[in-house]
Amino acid sequence: MKTDTSPARGMRDLLPADTAVRDHVLSAITGVYARFGYQRIETPALENIDRLSSGQGGDNEKLIFQVLKRGLPAETAPGALRDLVDLGLRYDLTVPLTRFYGANQARLPVPFRSLQVGPVWRAERPQKGRYRQFYQCDIDIIGEPTILAEAELIEATTGALSAVGLDDITVRLSDRRLLAALAQAAGIPAGEHARFFIILDKLDKIGWDGVRGELAEAGIPRQACETAVDMIAALQDLPAGKLAGALAATVPGLADEAASDLAATAACLDRLAGTRPLAWQFDPALVRGMGYYTGQVFEITAPGSGGSVAGGGRYDKLIGRWLGKDVPACGFSIGFERIVDLLHGSQPPRNAVAVLAEPGVHPADALAAARDLRGQGRVTEVIRRSGKLPAQLTRLEAAGFTSYLLMREDDAAKPQPRPLGGETPHQQD
């Protein structure tokens, strides 16, 4: 009797063809990051539930897989479900990183360049292309207060994406402080800022008309909205050299430091664009969802990705939650699964040899022949001969083998590998 063997709901198995793309992408990305000095760290998949539910994760906190305490009685008494739980699976890599930094700060350099790659879990409603376990790939610089961090994160991440073949990308840059100052300057009531940002965040999907409609529907004063939209339009795509001046003129409430920081990052991107193809734009409409950002935010879009392939920003207050004193931090997260989806099917086939051992061949002989081929640098598998030879060879070719070595019991001479494909071999061959 066959049992249901599908993975748990919303989860998936990764087959060799899947992991081949993933490993290729990962190795290209981490190779670039390593040259920038990012060092890999790893935190446990499970964190204490209180830490995961401390409000940093926004809506993701509703999606936590919660783990039961061990040693509970088999029968539950009436009480709070919450009391049965002590751990949860991490929903991102940022909250664990800030805890990690708090715990290990004394053993880490300043600034600390962290690279994290690993699965996170969210109990989202399963849908096509979205899984409840997926990988994130984050770099973070902790302890660097200046835009050296922002500019380097963008340089490293665009370099990493280029290394996996994503060249036609665009970096969008803004600052969390700008949008707040702009909303203020436009006369949007303070209590409506959050809703204004949420609606503005849909600009990519619904366009300016859609945004205007939703703002009106939300009852945000029409005149203020129009002013805000005009300000955003006036600032969008400004070149690096004009940024500081235009920001000071258009959004007087914006701190000088925020304006000059944006200009400095923009200057770094301009300079970088002189050394390799790089498209970037200043985009005051960029929102970035997470509540913990405190300064510059950025995002990378690629054609065909239907959204961003990477996003990040500065979060100077998050580590302070654990440490009791603020530590400047800035991170960039690559949407690993989205990149893998974009690149699927672009992998070269494996180039393996099959040692085909007829039934009478002693395993020690077959293994020795394979050993020789591996010694010559070939990926080699020993496979027993079975069924009709042409059919077996066809199967091998489909499985990515490019040549085979047929071993028979009475072989006197040492056989040589033959290429697969092309003309059908004869049985007596």
Next chain:
Amino acid sequence: MKTDTSPARGMRDLLPADTAVRDHVLSAITGVYARFGYQRIETPALENIDRLSSGQGGDNEKLIFQVLKRGLPAETAPGALRDLVDLGLRYDLTVPLTRFYGANQARLPVPFRSLQVGPVWRAERPQKGRYRQFYQCDIDIIGEPTILAEAELIEATTGALSAVGLDDITVRLSDRRLLAALAQAAGIPAGEHARFFIILDKLDKIGWDGVRGELAEAGIPRQACETAVDMIAALQDLPAGKLAGALAATVPGLADEAASDLAATAACLDRLAGTRPLAWQFDPALVRGMGYYTGQVFEITAPGSGGSVAGGGRYDKLIGRWLGKDVPACGFSIGFERIVDLLHGSQPPRNAVAVLAEPGVHPADALAAARDLRGQGRVTEVIRRSGKLPAQLTRLEAAGFTSYLLMREDDAAKPQPRPLGGETPHQQD
């Protein structure tokens, strides 16, 4: 106020020095396995709780981290705790592999060579060197009924261990069927076999006298125990050529096929030992804990490891549990954490350059200088100058930097990197 930032109980953070060793070990092992044609697969960390609790996991099933169903009411009603749970974290990679094979069989080659590397979770009592999340590294051959599988798994795994520098290892080989036939032949009552195996399994730790003592204490008939112990002693360390004959003479109840299979695997190991250093022994006292083994079992010990560094065997009935028809399977699992512990501290230091930017230097200039050095193949980090230069250089050296490039605002000439260490630099240098 500083909050507790330690990882969850029994878990640990991996720092850059830890991941460097782990990545090195992993890359060496998987490099060897790839040449044998093992292809990496990945299953989700979470499996349906019923699958994890189906009795295959032995005692490990008591150590499952259980995950609460989503959408439960906040207040629990009296009832079975078990009803609140639908998922669990995997406690090994074998049970998920058999489910994976059931789900994806049609898309996998025959035989299928699987490589799995990843974390598993067990809620064991925390103790030094044991963690509740740890990595396993398994290779398995599914669909190969002959000892080609066993002999290749042993060749590949000893090769992988050699690639990480573990050369002084010993392979121990036996067969699950042998011990059962031997206990039977010695007259140990069938109901006492399991206890006899459990006590025998402690031979490494407590020696023959200890085993005899515990057997007596357990009330297993003394004469039968003596006979069994004598038979084991007579068979131990037999050379390949004498195995089949001695087994037939000493343990007449053993199937001929089991005896000749052992002889064939032994012949393969002898042949392999002619090509590279390899110590192996036939060891009828080898037990291997898991109940699912059906044929040959093997284990690798290394000096200083205090136990085995790898273990495995044939499990021809496990996949049948899901599929309704048996599929031959054989696997070898490397004790990844134990290997990492053995090798810790043997890593070469990183060889990085620090671009030290004085406060007045524009970030774009510092990033450009770093870009040049990376272009020359150096791992390069940009770090702001702060505090006294000699102190900062000392910190950099401790963090693994081997040279630095000091950038000042008024630099006219392009500075060159200087080596770190040796004489103390002058501030004006």
